[in-house]
Amino acid sequence: xxxxxxxxxxxxxxxxxxxxxxxxxxxxxxxxxxxxxxxxxxxxxxxxxxxxxxxxxxxxxxxxxxxxxxxxxxxxxxxxxxxxxxxxxxxxxxxx
Numbered sequence: 299x300x301x302x303x304x305x306x307x308x309x310x311x312x313x314x315x316x317x318x319x320x321x322x323x324x325x326x327x328x329x330x331x332x333x334x335x336x337x338x339x340x341x342x343x344x345x346x347x348x349x350x351x352x353x354x355x356x357x358x359x360x361x362x363x364x365x366x367x368x369x370x371x372x373x374x375x376x377x378x379x380x381x382x383x384x385x386x387x388x389x390x391x392x393x394x
Contacts, residue, residue: 299325304375304390309339309382313346316378316390323372324392326364329380331388333357339382346381354388364393 302324307316331339331354340351341360354360362373372394380388 299393301391301393304392306387306389307380308384308387309380310384311382313344313379313381315344315376316341316380316388317375320374320376322375324362324375324394325372326393327362327373327375327378328391329354329360329362329388330391331356331358331386335382335386337383337386339380339386339388341378341380341388343377344379346379348381351379351381356386 329341333356335356338353338355340346340353342351352360
């Protein structure tokens with residue numbers, strides 16, 4: 299397994315995919331919100347919003363754990379979304 303990172307995502311007040319690469323998959327994903335964020339970032343599917351999705355508070359993390367030792371498909375990263383304000387961002391590390 300190899301860890302990689304994506305460019306920081308600044309949602310801008312709407313749900314945005316963490317990548318547009320339809321071929322990018324990962325067996326585990328770590329979302330980190332910088333301590334300087336004013337509020338929490340939410341992560342989830344396309345319906346993530348200010349009231350729906352896993353909360354990643356400033357200085358915190360949300361982890362999508364491996365889907366199984368023999369799952370070769372993993373998470374399709376263009377189907378994972380982040381929601382937050384225009385001043386907050388989230389950093390993403392993933393494992394293939």
